[in-house]
Amino acid sequence: MAHNFKELIIWRDSIELTIDILNLTRKFSSEEKSLGNQMIRSAVSIPSNIAEGSAYTTPKKFQYYLDISLGSSFELESQLIIAARLNLGEHDFISECISRLNSIQRRIRVFRKTLQN
Numbered sequence: 754m755a756h757n758f759k760e761l762i763i764w765r766d767s768i769e770l771t772i773d774i775l776n777l778t779r780k781f782s783s784e785e786k787s788l789g790n791q792m793i794r795s796a797v798s799i800p801s802n803i804a805e806g807s808a809y810t811t812p813k814k815f816q817y818y819l820d821i822s823l824g825s826s827f828e829l830e831s832q833l834i835i836a837a838r839l840n841l842g843e844h845d846f847i848s849e850c851i852s853r854l855n856s857i858q859r860r861i862r863v864f865r866k867t868l869q870n
Contacts, residue, residue: 756815758800758807763860767800767822770853774829777842777850785841792832798825799857812868819865826858 758764774796778789799822806818830851837847 756807758804761803761807761864763857763864764800764803764807766853766860767796767803767826767857770850770857771796771800773846773850777836777846781841785839788832788835788841792829792836795825795829795832798822799829803861816865816868819861819868823858823861823865826854826861830854830858 771793774792778792781789802818802822802825806815806822809815809818833847833851833854836842837844837851
């Protein structure tokens with residue numbers, strides 16, 4: 754029961770979010786680069802783990818990688834909150850990223866549950 758990850762909307766949406774995170778962090782100063790680098794790693798981890806998990810034919814294995822993806826999304830959300838509090842980007846843009854990320858988180862949870870059934 755392997756899935757084609759490129760057909761999963763949560764994968765596509767997390768790719769788009771990752772691109773936005775990359776563009777946001779490009780504007781960080783050298784002092785803020787460590788936060789930016791961590792944000793990039795967290796963002797990239799979300800679609801990467803969805804893709805990796807899709808290769809497995811057992812739901813349990815896929816769920817494991819969805820859990821990792823979800824954990825990375827919570828890391829990214831925390832990092833976005835820090836970036837917003839430090840005024841490292843436009844507040845509206847960061848808020849939009851958090852909102853999109855929350856939607857991805859909800860959909861990962863729902864997809865994970867559908868794999869259990």
